Amino acid sequence: MAQDPGAGAKEAPARSGRALCRIGPFEPELGGHLPEVVLAYETWGEPNEARDNAVLIVHALTGDSHAAGEPDEEYRRGGWWHPLIGPGRPVDTERYFVVCSNVLGGCSGSTGPASRDPISGRPYGMRFPLVTIRDMVRAQKRLLEELGIERLELVAGGSIGGQQALEWAVEFPGFARRVIPVAATGALGPQGIGMSEIGRRAIMSDPDWQGGDYYGTGRSPERGLAIARMAGMMTYQSAQGQWERFGRRPATRPALYEEFGGRFEVESYLHYQGRDLVRRFDANSYLYLTRAMDLYDVAAGYRSEQEALSRMESELLFVGISSDWLFPAAEVRALAERARRAGARAHYVEIESPNGHDAFLKDWDAMEEVFRDFLE
C-alpha cells in the first residue's frame, strides 16, 4: 500500500493504507465555513516523473477511499472497484498513480457532520454546512494539489461518484484528460429524490437521531438509518434482477426483526443490508450526501445546461446501465447527446444487465471492457 507521497499528509493513517490530508479551510458554495477540512485518501501505484499519470477514482454514496486492494480482514470483498484497479487491470497501477478519497461530508475519515467543529469543540451534527457535488470536487482538487498533481489522466466514478466525475469535467475543464461518469446524469429525477427523502425522513423521525446530536449519547438512529438503506437498496436494483435473485422465495437467513406473517428472502436481504450499513456509516453523513445527490444540477451557476456542458474539454465516456432505476439509461444517453451537441467529446456506452444501478459494482466483465476500450 502506497504511503502518502505528497506534502499534505500530516496525520497517521487511521486505517491500513489510509492517509489523511489537511486541505485547510473551506467555503462551501451554498454558505457556511469549515475552518479545517481533512480528506482521507488512499493511493495505488506511483506518480511518474512528469506527474501526468494520475487517476482519480470517486466513490459512491456509502463507499469510501478503499477503491482497490485484494480482499483482506478489513475489507472482506476487497476494494469496491478492485477488479478494475491493480496491476494488469484496466486502471493499471503499474502505469497509473491512482488516488481515491473519501468525500467531503463523508464519515470514513474525511471531514463530515461527525467531525469535531474546531470552534465549538463539539461534533458538527446538523450544524455542518450543506455540501454539494461541486464542493466535493473542489475539495478533491485541493487534495490533488497537496499531492503535487496538476493534471489527471482519468476521473471515474459511479452514481454520486459519476456526478462528481461529470462535475470535474465542467468545473475544471483542462484538468482531466478523460472522464467516465457511470450510471449518473446531470440531475437526479423526482423518483430518486423521493426515495432519498423517504430515507431521510426515516432517519430524522427516529427519536435516537436527537436533532443530529446523537454523538456520544450512546444512542444513534440505527432504526432510521436501516430503513433509509432499505429504501436506497430498492433504487439500486431492477425488477428483473429482484425476480431472479429473490422471487417470492421465503427467507433463508436468520431473522433480524420480529416476523410478521413469515418472511420473504427480499425482506431478509433488505434487513441485512440495513443492519450492515448501521455498523459502518454515520446517519448524518447519509443525510448530507443524499442531499448533495438530490441537489446536484450540472447547469447550476451557468445560464444553461448547454453552457455548462460546452465548458468540458475532457474526452467523456458516459456509461448507462440498461436496467438502472435511479439514473435511467435513457437519461444518461440523452445527456451524452446533449454534451456532444454542446461541443464536448462525449461518447456513450450501455451495459446490458439485469442488476440495475448496482451493475457498476457487479458486472465486472462489462465494466472491464468499458474501461479497457476507452483507455486504450
Next chain:
Amino acid sequence: MAQDPGAGAKEAPARSGRALCRIGPFEPELGGHLPEVVLAYETWGEPNEARDNAVLIVHALTGDSHAAGEPDEEYRRGGWWHPLIGPGRPVDTERYFVVCSNVLGGCSGSTGPASRDPISGRPYGMRFPLVTIRDMVRAQKRLLEELGIERLELVAGGSIGGQQALEWAVEFPGFARRVIPVAATGALGPQGIGMSEIGRRAIMSDPDWQGGDYYGTGRSPERGLAIARMAGMMTYQSAQGQWERFGRRPATRPALYEEFGGRFEVESYLHYQGRDLVRRFDANSYLYLTRAMDLYDVAAGYRSEQEALSRMESELLFVGISSDWLFPAAEVRALAERARRAGARAHYVEIESPNGHDAFLKDWDAMEEVFRDFLE
C-alpha cells in the same frame, strides 16, 4: 344513499350511507379465530326481483366502502370510483345494485386490528390474526349472503382490490358472471414486497407503535405510518409521471417538516400524502393489509397456478397499466395468457398512461371505456 336492504344490518351506519353487517364468527385461513366479524358497506341502486343484478366493487389498500357518490363534505372528491359508478355511468346504478364493503382487517368500519376483541375486551392490536386476500373474499361472500345476493353480475377492483376480484373468480367459480381485476396479478413481485416491508419497518420502528398497543395511549405511530405512505406512493407512480408532475421543481406547499437544503415539490407531495393518511388510517391495518397483499398467491392451496386458474368460470377482463411499477403490465398480460391457456375466458386490455399504478384512480376516460366495452 341506499339503506341496508338485507337482514344483516344490525347496527346503525357509522358514517353517512355506511351500514354495518355482522357476518358472525370467522376462521382466517392461516389460523386464529375471530368470534364476531362486522363489515361496513355501502350500496347504490336497488336489487331487481331476480336479485341477479348485483355488482361487488372492491377497494384498494387505503380505500373504503365509499366507491361511489358525488363529492360532499365528508368525501371532498366523491367516491373513489365515482366517475365509473352512478346513473348512466358504466356501472349504471339504475341497472345494477352496487355493493362495496370495507375489507376484513381494514379500519373504516370493518373488523380489524383496531377493533375490540370481544374475549379480552381490548383492541386486538397485533393479536389480530393474519388475514389473506382469500379471507377478505370469503368475508365479502358472507356479507352478500346476508344481503340475499346469490350471484354477481360483476366483481371489479384495482390493486389489492384487483387481487380480491381475481380470487373471487378462483374461490367461488360460479358466483360472478364477470370479473375485472385491474392493475393486479396473482402474486406481487419482490420489488413490491420490498417497498411494503420498508413501510412496515417504518411503522414498527416507531416507538409510538408500542408493539401495536397504541390505542388509547394518546400516541400512535404517525411518523412511521407517514413514511410507509410515502414509500407506497412511490410505487403508485411512474418515472415519466413524476417528471411531468414534479420534475425537479422547488416545493410550493407550506413545509410540514423542518427543511434541509430546500425542498423539492416531489418531497412536499410525499409529506402531504403521508400526513393525510395518518389522519384517516390505522397503522396496524396498514401492516395487516400490506401483508395480505404480499402473501397473496393465486396458486396457494392448489397443486399449480394452472389448476387454480382452470377453476374460473367467470368471463375475466384483466386490465394492465402501461407504466405500472407495482403490478407491471407485462405481468398482468402474462397472467391473462396463462388464464386463457388454463381454459378461462380471459381478456386483456392495457391502459396507456404515464400515471403508473394510480391510473385506475385517475384515467377516467380510459377506465370508463374499459368498463363500458366489457359490460356491453
